[in-house]
Amino acid sequence: MNKHLVRRLCDEFPRLIYGLDLSAVPDGWSEIVRCLAAELTHLETEWMVAGLKIEAVGKQHGRLAFIASWKKASPCPSRSRRLDEIKRKFSLLSEQTCEKCGEKMPVGPEGPYCPRCDSDSEIPF
Numbered sequence: 001m002n003k004h005l006v007r008r009l010c011d012e013f014p015r016l017i018y019g020l021d022l023s024a025v026p027d028g029w030s031e032i033v034r035c036l037a038a039e040l041t042h043l044e045t046e047w048m049v050a051g052l053k054i055e056a057v058g059k060q061h062g063r064l065a066f067i068a069s070w071k072k073a074s075p076c077p078s079r080s081r082r083l084d085e086i087k088r089k090f091s092l093l094s095e096q097t098c099e100k101c102g103e104k105m106p107v108g109p110e111g112p113y114c115p116r117c118d119s120d121s122e123i124p125f
């Protein structure tokens, strides 16, 4: 992700984003990372557990993946389940978002071919 986009996220979520390596996240997914940071921040309030940290965020098997942890939270099945739901949600969202321009794309019955819109996809030879 380019510096400009990282700085914008940093301004909005300094504690979560500052120091986080976003080099593996494509530019087009910056809005997804913004939504993810907002959702995790909300979760922190809802659970009343401080110390939330995004350990890593990147691209895995063509989709957005992240690792989050709570310094002060003891592991609990319902929280893990909720976090898994969020992981699935954002992974799916990244499948439907062009990694270059951020355009939303419909996903066909056999799933996305690649996470790029028509104007950004290179024609395979």
Ligand SMILES: [Zn+2]
Pocket (backbone or CB within 6 Å): 098, 099, 100, 101, 102, 103, 116, 117, 118, 119, 120
């Ligand atoms: Zn695009």
